[in-house]
Amino acid sequence: MHYLDHAATTDLRPEAADEWLRVAGATGNASSTHGAGQRARRILEESRERLAAALGCEPIEVVLTSGGTESVNLALQGLWRSRAEGRTEILLPDGEHHATLDTVAALAAEGAGVVAIGLDAVGRIPVDAFAAALAAEGVALATALVANNEVGTVNDAAALAASAAAAASVPLHLDAVAAFGHLPLSFAALRGEAPAGAGLVALSVAGHKIGAPAGTGALVVARTARIAPLLHGGGQQRGLRSGTQDVAGAAAFALAAELTVGEQVAEAVRLRRLRDRLAAGIQERVPSAELLGDPDPSGRLPGNAHLLFPGAPSESLLFLLDVAGISASAGSACQAGIAEPSHVVQALGRTETEARSVIRFTLGRTSSDDDVDAALAVIADAYARASGSSIRGR
Numbered sequence: 001m002h003y004l005d006h007a008a009t010t011d012l013r014p015e016a017a018d019e020w021l022r023v024a025g026a027t028g029n030a031s032s033t034h035g036a037g038q039r040a041r042r043i044l045e046e047s048r049e050r051l052a053a054a055l056g057c058e059p060i061e062v063v064l065t066s067g068g069t070e071s072v073n074l075a076l077q078g079l080w081r082s083r084a085e086g087r088t089e090i091l092l093p094d095g096e097h098h099a100t101l102d103t104v105a106a107l108a109a110e111g112a113g114v115v116a117i118g119l120d121a122v123g124r125i126p127v128d129a130f131a132a133a134l135a136a137e138g139v140a141l142a143t144a145l146v147a148n149n150e151v152g153t154v155n156d157a158a159a160l161a162a163s164a165a166a167a168a169s170v171p172l173h174l175d176a177v178a179a180f181g182h183l184p185l186s187f188a189a190l191r192g193e194a195p196a197g198a199g200l201v202a203l204s205v206a207g208h209k210i211g212a213p214a215g216t217g218a219l220v221v222a223r224t225a226r227i228a229p230l231l232h233g234g235g236q237q238r239g240l241r242s243g244t245q246d247v248a249g250a251a252a253f254a255l256a257a258e259l260t261v262g263e264q265v266a267e268a269v270r271l272r273r274l275r276d277r278l279a280a281g282i283q284e285r286v287p288s289a290e291l292l293g294d295p296d297p298s299g300r301l302p303g304n305a306h307l308l309f310p311g312a313p314s315e316s317l318l319f320l321l322d323v324a325g326i327s328a329s330a331g332s333a334c335q336a337g338i339a340e341p342s343h344v345v346q347a348l349g350r351t352e353t354e355a356r357s358v359i360r361f362t363l364g365r366t367s368s369d370d371d372v373d374a375a376l377a378v379i380a381d382a383y384a385r386a387s388g389s390s391i392r393g394r
């Protein structure tokens, strides 16, 4: 099997698995005052420190969660429920992940208004439009992806954060789930000298995207952020996320983060080469295939190659690739077995039919030339067969 869907989830790092097993074997609730509890607490707080170092923030700013979806929900719901009086608008760029879109939709039912920001043709949030929308009256909060998880386009997160810092009292959440481990990332550097409660105040990451176990994640929450919890109870983690903490998960996440961030620069070079070879090889074999996202390879996530295959339904291509031993994705939500047209591809100005004819290949730590060769060996045949099946009349 050749796994080219690392953006969905990537291999558990063996070191993280060992660390999880080692720590999970010890008894103790990190909130207990006895020796066993204090031992657990020490491991937990050391893990928080190591995560903070990997994320460029202070340990106290790391709120451990169950993953990206929970982090995004805590940020958006928490900021909305603590918003300044009279402010109701949420600034929402097109092409965000469903964790964001659906949370904002739920908040709209509570009275939130949505200010949409269109993407440019390569999938990037235009900084000018974002800044102009932030300056409008009544903005309660803003959110943005550091990098788009489907087409891989990297946003100018520093400029987005600076414009939020300049807009009086608008807090910004950044979704770094797709970017963490693939790009240099520092919460403190992005936050800069933003005033209390404004500018970048929250940043989401997920463990399973970097080789930690699924079920681990974090929301970085600035000390001065005003944010209401989703979970009420024992008051753990600054009262922002009550509940007994997952010490083994934290230890495994911290180790995976440390290793991934340490390897990030060299790994980006390695993945870019593989990714560019894959994209060029596909376009050689399927000349009508079009690479989406930023044509400048450094403007996309290092392991991301997202292609439009005109006339070939995504699900047919995915099926044929899967049968040939290649795991990829359409990069869009799939409910009850029916692939939705990608809202991200449509946000690039593409038609619904085009948005149903895309494949996202994503490479990661265990990817090799062998995986690229295997995909290149079957793509022309898969395309020929898939484009024979109609995508009309649906």
Ligand SMILES: Cc1ncc(COP(=O)(O)O)c(C=O)c1O
Residues within 6 Å of the ligand: 007, 008, 066, 067, 068, 069, 070, 072, 097, 099, 145, 148, 149, 175, 176, 177, 178, 206, 207, 208, 217
């Ligand atoms: C950009 C982005 N945000 C949020 C999420 C949700 O993260 P999780 O699957 O860890 O809940 C994902 C997952 O694919 C993502 O890519």
